[in-house]
Amino acid sequence: MEKVLALGLSLLMILGVTGCTSNRPASVNSGAPASEDPSAAPASQDAAPTSKEPVAPPVTVTVLFEGSNVSDDTAVVEAINARLAELNSGIVFRPIWGTWGDFDSKATTALDTGDSSIDVFFTCSWTSNNYVKYAKNGLYARLDDPENNLLEQYGAGMKAAVPDLLWNGFIVDGGSGAGIYGVPGYKDYAQLYAWDVNNTRLGELGVNYDSIPWAQGGQVFYTQQFADAMETAKKKYGDSFYPLLIEAEVLPRMIAGTDSDPTQLLYFGYDPTDPRKPEKPVVTSRYDNPEYEKYLNKAREYYQAGYVDPAMSNAQQANDARNAAMTAGNYLFNSQTYAYGYDQTASAERGIDAKFPPIGKAIVSTGSVQGAGYAVSVYSKNQDAAVKFLNLxxxxxxxxxxxxxxxxxxxxxxxxxxxxxxxxxxxxxYLPWRNGMGNIFILPPEDSAGSNYWNEFKAYNEEGVGVALLGFTFDTDPVKNQVAALLTVRDQYVASLHTGAVDPATVLPEFKNKLKANGIDDVVAECNRQIDAFFAQ
Amino acid sequence: MDTIIVKTGTNVKRRRAARLNSVSLPASILINLGLVSFALCCIIPFIFVVIISFTAKASIEANGYSFFPSAWSADAYNVAFQLGRQLWTSYLNSFLITILGTVFSVLICVLYSYGLYRTDFRYRTFFAFFSFFTMMFGGGLVPTVMVCKQLLNLNNNYAALIVPLLVSPFNFIVMRTFFKSSVPEEIIESSSIDGSGEYRTLFQIVAPIAKPGIATIALMNALAYWNEWYLSLLYINDSKYIPLQYLLMMMQRNIEFIVKNAGMLGTEATRMTQNMPTSSLRMALCVFIVVPIAFAYPFFQRYIVAGLTVGSVKG
Incomplete structure (x- = not known):
């Protein structure tokens, strides 16, 4: 009797389970069309399916943002949706606030698994959901598809608002032919490195700002005046004062050649005084560049003289230490990726007179043009609404x-x-990353920047000089194993090497050998091959 | 006072010598020293974390991490408490997920492995293979996420943090082996002769004998749930569901990302990093994470030790 009962029970369970599994997809499927079905039904009953704007229930557009720091958005999202209703858009907006740390995994798993619950993704040249790569793999919808030109139908406003230079930088040979697969973020698209000089402290030391030859750009690092100023500071402020802040990822790039290669392995050899040259760059390993070794030796010298905080060589502490020193004005020289108007903002924030003598010219490269953007997922069920939302x-x-x-x-x-x-x-x-906020030129400027900020900013943007490789993106797929291995090697060395915490005479050869063993030559060769192909077109 | 100590010392010595299986005093000292140093290796990093969490920011900036910081401060904890709702929500989530997850996963584990253990269950080889197979061959990340998200709707809910870890073939094997070695089949026969049904046999007779095994599995599962953050990364978009471990992970990853991509992000990012938690805050969160789960060990240990001394069949 019991056996029969047990058998019956287990049979029931199995049936129940299969019942569940066969029901689930149906209910999931019916879940999505259910929101469309009612809209379809009344529309057909009205016999006027073309004028569906006022009747159709609103469509939800979900956007995945990058770099946000948002813990309470309820009131803001309500206000946004009120505004969207006011604009008669028929759209309900739902944000997903990706952070620096989780965005990459979130975006790539959602795209790779065909998640239709996210319509619009932040994308650019430096996140894992790399714009060019994912457009090539056909995961972003083509917006200027000749058969269904979403950009023309719904995006005329933003097409006009964003400069053509950026739209052209977003043309890529993607999954459905060469075209535009994303909407470029309109922000600073020229990249400029600058020294960040604490002029207040220089004054205290009796060093004249102009006595240091800032016009030499990156080469200032090697001048006697630069070293002398640090020595005076060290004498005056004592041992716990570190005059030179080294951001391991930025300073060597700024001094030993500017480039914007996302793999951070290559050296394009742009001429700092005229980045348009050479007309056809030949790529080498960034770490074989003689300028790089020269930088390391000097950094080592400064480190041993006690000008650099040892905490800078520890990737875990470097950020804390650098920020603390910067906000307190406890530094003399620092490096910065410059954005227009940062002089005033930084001076106000730190309560000092901060000066930013530029290094070379601002350059416009593929990387800087594709610094931010938004793409519509091919899996999105509401691509029209998504483009409509972006346009608004x-x-x-x-x-x-x-x-x-x-x-x-x-x-x-x-x-x-x-x-x-x-x-x-x-x-x-509520602090989204402003540079990832689409068209930032229609936002009111901050008080510290002044009311004419955006006009000056636009003029600054236009001063940027396009490099010969503008439009070229290094496709790392053919050498992706090497790149992954090389980046691990790189992470192991750069923080201590770039800050001068270890002796380059012994560590650099070791580092280079490891790079060689892990196939840096393959990567360089592959990149040069792709550049040849780019110029052959 | 002195004489008493000496006396107990000699007593111990004498008793030791009289006992079988005993080690000599020098060997015992050596073994104990070894174990003590091993224990220190385990506990010192944690003590270090606690010290850093109580170190003043200025001291970290001046001297780096140190066992003897120049200045102490509870600032990090103040800031942590100011994280306010998010901290407590995450804490609560962590507890909820761990407790529910452990209860259900242990229940499933016991039920499944008991089936595998019973020699009179006809399909046991099939079910053993069925679970074992998934240990050897997985579908990979993408199909797993697709099944979980789209088919099972494990998306932005607590179930997404609990269900994926419920079934663990490895635990099934451990548990079945434990049943085999500690629960004699005779006991099942005798209980069925005495008129006990299957469920009564399992829950009132077999389970109490297998307490140490169950406690071990429960401890392992509780740890797995408590430390889990990857599931939140995959399935959770809403901050009200994220557990504590993920909160910490997110801070850590944010900082790493910014440090790596500083050149790409520009000055805006520099400003954002200024809002990021300092190392002492991260260590304070670490303390928040470690302390509750540290209490789980003595709790489960009670069953493990008690179980080892309790037998079932005499003679």
Whole structure:
């Protein structure tokens, strides 16, 4: 009897389970069309399916952002949706606030698994959901598809708002032919490195700012005046003062040749005084460049003289140490990836007179043009609505401001000269990454930047010089194993090597040997082959 | 006072010598020293973490990490408490996930492995193979995520953090072996003769004997759930579901990412890093994570030790 009962029970369970599994996909499937079905049904009943805007229930557009620091967005999202309703868009907006740490895995798993719940992805040249790569793999929808030109139908406004240079930089030979697979973020697209000089401290030391030959750009690092200023500082402020802040990833690049190669392994050899030259760059390993070795030796010298904080050589502590020194003004020289207007902002934040003498010219490269953007997933069920939303976001200042700055009165207040002042505490709970906020030129400028900020910014952008390789992207797929191995090797060495914490005479050859053993030559050869092909076109 | 100590010392010595299987005093000292140093190796890093979490920011900046910081401060904990809702939500989530997850996964483990253990269960070889096979061959990340997200709808809910870890073939094998070695078949026969049904046999007779094994599995599962952060990365988009471990992981990864990509991100990122938690805050969170789960060990250990001394069949 019991056996029969047990058998019956287990049979019931199995049936139940299979019942579940066969029901589930049905219910999931019916879940998605269910939101469309009612819209389809009334539309067909109305016998006027073309004019569906006012009748159709709103479509949800989900956007995955990068680099956000958002813990409370309820009120802001409500306000955004109110604005979207006011604009008659028929769209409900839902953000997913990816952070620096989790964005890469989130975006790639969602795209690789065909997740249809996210419609729009942040994409660029330096995240894992790399714009060119994912467009080539056919995971981003082509926006200017001749058969269904979404950009023409729904995106005319943003097409006009963003400069053609950026749109051209976004043309890629993707999954459905050469075309545009994403909307470029309109921000600073020229890249410029600069020294970050604490002029207040220089004054205290009695060193004249102009006595240091800043016009020499990166070469200033090797001048006697530069070293002398640090020595004076060390004498005056004592042992615990470190005059030189070394950001391991930035300073060597800034001094030993500017490039914007996302693998950080290659050296393009651009001429710092005229980045348009050479007309056809020949790539070498970044670490074989003689300038690089020269930099390391000098950094070692400064480190041994006690000019560099030992914490800088520890990747875990470097950021904390550098930020603390910067905000307190406890430094003399520092490196910075410059953005227009940073002089005023930095000076105000740190309570010092910070100066930013530039290094060479601002360059426009594929990497800097593709520094930010938004692409519509091919799996999205609402591609039209997604493009419609992007268009509104890129053109409607009120909407863009809500999304980037939050609520007026809560997160910021408006000043009479149309700039805004942030409430520091409220801003902590709602702080998206501003450079990832689409068209940042329609946002009101911050008070420290001044009301004419964007016009000056645009002029600054236009000064950027395009490199010969603008439009070229190194496709690392053929050498991806080597690149992965090389990056591991690289991570192991750069922090200590670049800050001078270890002796380059012994460590650099070891580092180079390891790079060689892990196939740096293959990567260089592959890149040069691709450059040849690029110029052959 | 002195004499007493000497006396107990000699007593111990004498007793030791009289006992079988005993080690000599020097060997015992050596073994104990070895074990003590091993224990120190385990506990010192944690003590170091606690010290760093109480180190003043200025001291870290001046001297780096140190066992004897120049200045102490509880700032990191103040900041951690100011994380406010997110911290407590995450804490609560961690507890919820760990408790529910452990209960269900242990239940499933016991039920499944008991089936495999019973020699009179006809399909046991099939089911043993069925679970064992998944240990050898997995579908990989992408299909797993697809099944979980799209078929099972494990997306942005607590189930997404619990279900994927419920079934562990490795634990099945451990548990079945434990049943085999500690629960004699005679006991099942005798209970069925006494009129006990299958469920009563399992839960009132077999389970109490297998307590040490169950406790071990429960401890392993509790640890796995408590330390899990990858599932949140894959399936959770809403900050109200994220567990503590993921909160810490996210901070850590944010900082690493910014440090690596500083050149690409520009000055905006520099400003964002200024809002990021300092190393002492990260260590404070580490303490928050370690302390509760550290209490799980003595709790489960009770069963493990008690179980070893309790037999079932005499003679």
């Amino acid at each position: 976001w890129y053109t409607d200042s009120q909407l863009a401001t809500l999304l980037a700055y939050g609520l007026e009165g809560t997160h910021y207040t408006k000043n009479s000269d149309s700039t805004v002042t942030f409430d520091a505490d409220a801003r902590q709970s």
